[in-house]
Amino acid sequence: MAPAPFGLAVAAALLLGVLVVQGFAQLPPWPFAALLVAAGAWLWSRPGAARPFGAALVGLALASLHGQAAMALQLPAERSGQGATLEGRILGLPVGEVDAVRFELRVTAAQGDAAALVGRRLRLGWYTRPPDTLPVIEPGSVWRFEVRLRTPRGLVNPGGFDFERRALEQRIAATGYVVKPDQARQLLPGTGLDHARSRLSQRIASALPPSQARFVTALALGDTRGLSDDDWQVLRATGLTHLIAISGFHVGLVAGFGALLGQLLHRALPGNRSRWPRPQVTAAGALLLAAAYTALAGFALPTVRTLLMIAVVLVARLARRPQGLAEALAFALIAVLLADPLSVLAPGFWLSFLGVAWLAWCLPRLHAGNVLVPFVQAQGVAVLGLLPLSVWFFSQASLPGPLVNLVGIPWISLLVVPLALAGMAMEPFSDAAANACWQASGQLMQWLWIALERIAAWPPALVWLPEPSLLAVALAMAAAFWLLLPRGTPGKPLAALLMLPLLWPAIDRPSQGEFDLVLLDVGQGLSMLVRTQHHDLLYDAGPAVPRGLDLGEAVVLPALRAHGVRRLDAMVLSHGDNDHAGGGDAVVRGMATARVLAPAGWARKGMTVCRTGQAWTWDGVTFSFLHPTPHFPYLGNQSSCVLRVEANGTSALLPGDIGRHVEARLARLPALEARADVLLVPHHGSDSSSSLDFIAAVRPSLGLVAVGHQNRFGLPKPIVLDRYQRYRVALLDTAHSGAIHLRLGPGGVQVRQRMRQDRRRYWRDAVPGGSGYAVGSPEPDR
Template identity: 55%
Template sequence: MDDAARTPPFGTAAAAALLIGTTAALGLPWLSPWWLALAVLGIGVAGWWHGRAGRWYGPLLTGFALASLHAAHALSLQLPADLTRLETRIAGRIVELPVHEPRRTRLDVRVDNDVSQPAALRGRLLRLAWYSDNPEARRELLAGQRWQFDVRLRAPRGLRNPGGMDAEMHAMARRVTANGYIREPSLARLLASPTGLQAWRERMSTRIAGSVSNPAARFVQALSVGDTRGLDDGDWAVLRANGLTHLVAISGFHVGLVAGLFSLLARVLWWLLPGLARRWPRQIAAALAAVAGASLYTAVAGFALPTVRTLLMIAILALVRVARRPLGGFDTLALAAIAMLLVDPLAVLAAGFWLSFLGVAWLLWCLPPSSEPASRGAMIGDLVSAQGVASLGLLPLGVVLFGQASLAGPIANLIAVPWWSLVVVPLALVGTGLEGLHAGWGQWCWQAAAWCFQQSWPLFDWLAGSGLALWWLPEAAWYALPLALLGAFWLLLPRGVPGKALALLLWLPLLWPQRHLPATGEAELAMLDVGQGLSVLVRTRHHTLLYDMGPAVRDGFDAGERAVVPALHALGVRRLDAAVVSHGDNDHAGGYPAVAAVFPADAGYAPADSPVAGKALCEAGRRWTWDEVEFAFLHPPPHFPYLGNESSCVLRIRARHGSALLTGDIGQVVERDLVRLHGDELRSDVVLAAHHGSGGSSDPGFVQATRPQRVLVSSGHGNRFGHPKPDVLARWAKVGAQSVDTARDGAVRVRLLATGVEVETRRAARPRFWDAARRSATAPAGLSYRPE
């Protein structure tokens, strides 16, 4: 038997090679030129078609080339990075359920594909925000409507922090052209009433909300039509703590459940009407019915990616049944993976892709199907075993993707999976189907689904508040995931395999990663990317201090919750010894409540009479020492009136081998006063440019007195103030200071070590191909850990 016969062209080996090639292309910090990708694609397809050795290198090269071409196309759809404030008029359709927040509504709009629209935006997907203090007016925005808007757009851009969501990656995967907002909502004009699938989903969701008085109606909306807009932060916190987020909205498991129900109904119909079998064999009818049911439910979910993956898997299995060819579970999974990767290679950028395929693979490998009918006890045992396999096998991936593990997850899933999926979801779906036939017919089913769901929710709420809730883990090295997966594979081997206890050692780099804490006498500063605001974490050997917490703006974005808290978790911070709120402006103090709720500080400091209540005063002269590192406030002096920016706490940090100066938002008057009072004592290796690099700060005398090696700038990308000002950066450069800016470089980590000042920027440490594509030729290169 030759190699081609032993290696099927669409088997597990081909799927693995295709996946490796796709992941490699998207994981590189640069994209292959289109002409090279096309050449590689030709070689890959030829090798795949030819067989033999080509059965492994063919799919690998095909995956690499296809992913490169798709990524290049997705990049070409985005606005150029230099168009940070493009203003234009567009007309388009709302293609997803609008998300209503306290002061804004978020919309996904597909621009009309006709000559009346701007050429760069025709047929493109935009993510827009409609800002208004009138929620009733914003409620008139419905999925499926066509509108005309005056918009201000910019290329998709997100914060880059340890532990933070990569918004740029998500925009890339969804082919989003630009983010922006509607400039004059009063001038927006409705062009057409809601039509289409999304409009139907909106109507059904509204009917559920109007007909079900039970508080669990919001979950019925999620499970019936994939509308999760009614779930608040508390709901999501409970779901995350219990590891149940995959069961809310319409998941792949639910699509499979519906497919099985349709298949069963077809078998019953063929049993009742035997004559049908003469035209269509029952097995083929059941397979086609399963595809029809899965397709219908996937449409109800708005063709969400997890449901599309499951639909592909079911369609391939049905195709095999129709062709009457035997196919094992792994071969079916491999065909589904190949189909998904060939259609959309960028799907690997989504966490759900890895969780779904790896989860099914673990179950197929560890729980082979039995040919004998299972007893009730055996079925319960299989359910427990399946949950154990899924929890253990997916734990490493969950830690890497989300930085957390739910200790309550296995227990919660044992209850939620059968109860929600076999009771709540069928009731919700039957209600939706009946309501689709006639208004009012489905209300009793929806009410029953809400009642059944509500009976289980108090248990999960209790689990979320218990000691079995989320376990946050620091970011681990790149090799931690493969080692942990190998350890899971070892632990799940059949009984009798020796050395299983040693497999636990392979989990240590993931569950107990190196935190890289400074040595005694050394200090580390981590300036987080919080947009137009400031937050700096200072660490010594055994202590941590947080200086400012970023903004919390009225449109719903809270940097404390979205950026600072996840970054602290990812950096391995377990507690805060001190928190400093430099002054009361929102861009520095807005995130304080969210951070304090998770990381209450042992000590807190703020200027006298500032809006931040309950804090000790950060008066000049107050000093302390941690781990042989000295901290001292230089401003404001005692009895200084609260003057906003000018009252900012100025903190000096002196380590054994270097020093840093954190300046808040002070202006040139205060800077000159500091030079007068302290003179050469202001000399620092690292200085935070005051007021985000505004023209009213960084006085030339102050710059000359500090003469740092590095100057840190915290600013928002494309901010309306134009921070940092070019002339300010020029002043710092004149004294030899190299600048790093969160808007350009993401989060910045600075270490004051015996070997010198070491700097690492997030975008340089974890480069992405879209960073390289956007980087201008004149922009300074990103920094990596390098001693001065």
């Protein structure tokens, strides 16, 4: 029997074709992709076994074309860092902070070379310093200002967030910030859907205390700006993140209200019953209300997917050709992929479709004796079926989540959300009635929140897992499938064993007498993980940008967890500069740390002072401090803790930000103490460091440069690169390589991974050869 043109087999084949492209390091030429679309569409249209193959070709070709189009929208790399004067309309809801506001802009007019940006989407920030104040930026308003733009660029680390992938998925052409704020002008006031959302959000905030308003605005409008990092942490620990913003379930709930209104309308107009049958009126009411609510939510992707599935079912009903849940799911999947193949890059795509798919497969077998039993079974299906993807995308699992969801889902979806939506429905007619509904919704959510905070305070509530391999996820998906088969299916205990590679993966640790260096990509800053067979040391924790991310929390902690680190045996903060120590507090809060070492004069209470002569051995690896000497005053960079690590004759030197004077002292040390195979280039390649005498004394074969892409300091300096070239030192840097993983031991120095090169993707800028500098070879000479 030939596969149906829009059935499950064709939908799966189309998805497979789209997925294959996301692993490409480079996209095929567009003429070739266009030919594939034509060939695939022809095969798809023909009945027969080749139809899924045609759909796969269409998926591959469309994903390639959309990827090329999205990349073409981005600001060319050669224009990154340049200024531009432009006009544009504010998109979405701006996020305000104490001294900054962040927003997205659709460019409507621009001057000079920037005219190519017209119609494109930018992500911008507007920063101020006291006594200046931030402007009120209304959603939907039109502005003219001068900005400085950059090509979308992120940090590439194990377990880290891939901003370049997100920028591609959302078609963000550039990021940047407003310059000359005093010359910025608002041309038109706020209008449109986003402005209406903002007005409703303000209405809710005026009717409720902030402790309640933040939840009601999130649940009713998808406006999560009021939720703090601590709020999100509670939601993650209790497994309720999927409910707090507008989800597909809420769209379905609104569609149910629309169906009810359609039935009431049909009864109220008896003269038109013959012309408009009740099923059609009910379906039309559900579809219209669901579409309106999706628009009010800002067309968030989960709501759009749900709307498509509802539309498929209801349009089929309007046409008197009803479809089952599986057919509707397949049709919606095909519609989403044809409209936007890049939606597969978002975790929400997978969690939404796969969650519905699991339920659609298991629903016919769920116990129908009462309401509670099927609900509990559905929760079990969702938890087990989505666990592999949750670990793949987020590297975490909530232990109390399944039980919390049993209460949280009906409480939020059947009590809190309906009251919040009722308030919005009442708002045009009666402020008092709207306020009463919102206040009841907020109070119910606050009662639940008190319990959630207590549950989240349980230390094991949120379990972090190492970064899984694709094979481990595939095995876990197979295990979930087998475990969800009907009762009596043999081999289920054995199938559960397939979960082990996901939940207890084998960690690639050094052997006795070896150690690893993992230089993390923290932009213009430093953080390096040093690993032995059974111990972990963190050298510096990256910056905490005053107007941006705390990279200790955003990069360092996820990378440690991705490597399977559960406890730090030591953390060395080389000195007090923000780019080295800024993320230290976040690391200590997020992970058990046995001791923290820092230089005298800056070390805070509870820290141990590092000084020359301190040494210890872990698993056949010797750690020793070469600087500062006893009684050395705290002089910032010059007081950096200089750490030397050695195993079986192979060594690394981590000197922080020392300058030439300290380098001169180290160069006079005995050769066996100063010598190192790997050198962490001092002070990010500044001309104040890396003197010729120091390089000659250390004689490294490989230098590592912790540096930010296109940093404002121009580091590493060309004159410094020339010095390393003179001594034939190979260089690798985080700006071009992302995170860098080395292993040192009896076999010498092994470069095990450079993430930008070894995990290449077409949306990522990567220099194939290595560092991007014409210095030495990317592999050490010895």
